[in-house]
Amino acid sequence: MVEITLTVNGQTHHVEVEARWLLADVLRERLGLTGTHLGCEQGVCGACTVLLNGRPARSCLTLAVSVDQAEIVTVEGLAEPDGSLHPVQEAFWQEHALQCGFCTPGFLMTAAHFLNENPNPTRQEIREALSGNLCRCTGYQHIVNAVERAAASMRREGQSHDIS
Template structure:
């Protein structure tokens, strides 16, 4: 007996996708398996590690704790959607590159989406505020110092973009 499928429209990275998913399909699995967006990683499957963090209507959410059917009519942003309009690296991505904020890379997408949302709320964080911003995400490879540097550098890059965009 096959499981009933629900036809849902997911708005991911500015593009609408029509998918058929079982009612209990996790958003993380729908992103990875139905849409092929493998940047969203699944680590603990309990919402603890933060590797699966995506933005749902601009807020960081653990996609391993959310059903895909719950994301209908929401704007979802994955790490793939953090690039600039010209497909160049976005400020958070560029900062991770410049500051060596990535090690093995498994946790990196979750950090990047979390930081993107955090910088929307606090565009000029102090080092302590940067640490608070990433406190819910776990990395097994680093001592977090380069990730904190990446937060601060991303804030600088965003500020420079904003300054350039002003007439």
């Protein structure tokens, strides 16, 4: 066992891990943050996407020992400290951009990061940014609409929701 230190959603955790454990497993099993979903466990579907030092990362492919001292944001850390929803979460709700919800956390994390990088995206840019996340239920139209709505909301409010 190796002890690592992670800052997850602004809170520091000291966790003993085995060298073979994945970040997704540590988040879910050791820290109880079950919003990070495991779908394909091969880095293809994007359901396990978290922000790792400010960048989207597949937690199902990331060895926990390799992220000692890292800052991680999971879907549980996306909402504001007062509990209000992040604009991307609000837009997903308003646009009915989820059905079964399994892929939603990965889409939310990817979209939130993308909008911090590109606050005025075209629909094509949104589609490209989300192309690494898979959904079996929605057909993507509502998801693209939600990201477009979130971008407009963030611009209107003059907000940058830096989640890194």
